[in-house]
Amino acid sequence: MPDEPQLDCPYLTPCPIFKYFRTYAKKAYLRMYCQGDYETCERYQLRQQGKPVPENLLPHGGTLWDVQPAQ
Ligand code: SF4
Numbered sequence: 001m002p003d004e005p006q007l008d009c010p011y012l013t014p015c016p017i018f019k020y021f022r023t024y025a026k027k028a029y030l031r032m033y034c035q036g037d038y039e040t041c042e043r044y045q046l047r048q049q050g051k052p053v054p055e056n057l058l059p060h061g062g063t064l065w066d067v068q069p070a071q
Pocket of ligand 1: 011016033035041042043
């Protein structure tokens, strides 16, 4: 019997984006992406390509702020 399909995004623990969300938004993103259709997440796609993931990049491709803060 084949293995069960992976249900959660492999980058879920810990995904840096969640420190910016309160409970409601976090639950919404978890349902829509991380524990659902995570292959459509822009953060996931960059990780899969081995590219850096901007801190402010949201799963749907929007950003939390316009300019990446200095690190
Ligand atoms: S935000 Fe994207 S990369 Fe992060 S855990 Fe959710 S699906 Fe994975």
